[in-house]
Amino acid sequence: MATRWGICSADHQVLIVAVAAWKLQDAQEYAKKHSIPQAYGSYEELARDPEIEVVYVGTIHPYHLPVGMLFMKAQKNVLCENPMAMNLREVQELMACAKMNSLSHGVWTRFFPASLEIERLLSQGEVVEVNIVKADFGARLMHVPRAVEKELGGGALLDISIYCLQFICMVYNGEKPECIQEGILVVDIGGTSGVPIGDILLVL
Template structure:
């Protein structure tokens, strides 16, 4: 039986997720309904993607008995209230990153998932790309020896995008794109909490971070550093340096389709979309969707590849980095 999806929000990321879902077998994944805050937006989205039902409120989507799991593609500040709405309605949830605005909110979502006995996963799509799975396999085999350093960069000019620069919309480089660098580092170090965090950054007049440089120290003298920016284009690559070699993602580190392992390149092509995409390599969201399906078929309430503990760690480290740089959201004061 197909996994029955509801799409929460009719924005750009939801468009791309829907396109990605439809690269998977229709017998495995079915989109039942879409909801937006305006019925017209939901209806237009439904027509474009041949979705049978459109709702003008998230509450209606939550009440739909046909929906098994909801993809939450709203802007960051809505992740907590919307995620809580669906989980209280006994819906499984795949929530766009960041899972919430801070650690306290992530803890609330995780607690709600456990109380309502539903599946909850942060949509860190990078974790599920074949290239990422290969990195984990290579590291587990000791292909590059002991990892001593991880370096990652992600910078894209987004100063013209309100949700990236306005505090009330959850803007800021770290929450929007720096999280990809951090999650990659945490993946390489198997979810270990860093012993030391040092962050420096530059803030916009809106009070959010334009850019950050974060250094992390782990046990056994292992380190990592990442840079993120919404003002400039960075190399957007990452490298893992071990005692016996290196693994490099040469471009698009947040959605990798190639690796260079000790100088040898490996390609992982993506399927073609049936409609134009808003973001590069977005058909790669198919992998996180399939992960949700496989977890649900196994009766799991979280993914072993992107666990709730992983999401809690990301939030904790980002909270500390923001504290050092001086980025404070209204959600931090509640």
């Protein structure tokens, strides 16, 4: 039997059995658009649904801790959007609560064909030695409040650099670096909104 999922937030395109949002109308519109059987007007209702085994938490960053805790305390497994939380203390709280349930952190770029091919080349020894990894990630996000406002967890460190960092960790497979350098650059393209670019250089 297929694993039954619930989605917490209404911003992502997935096939799911239930969706919840702060406003019932938002959840209903999302459910109708994506042919989802059940819509809830609160996260608590989704947490009480006995049919749900796994919940994808796609809320804005400051709510990852309370919402993740809500579902894990309801004995749901959780896949949390990045960043997992706003700081180390919050991540530790989530991890402590996850002892009886599964808590995963979604990083979609890890499954790009290019990433999978690099991982294969490394695992099979076709790339003998890696001394330096330089990773860049850029996106047009200056118009998105949760990406730029500090109180919402905005900024390249939480919202973008995780993609660079996880790629570097994949390449080195647990080896500890000698040096990590990070820089953030905001550029204007054609007079339009700025493009924040996360840039990490790691030397082993």
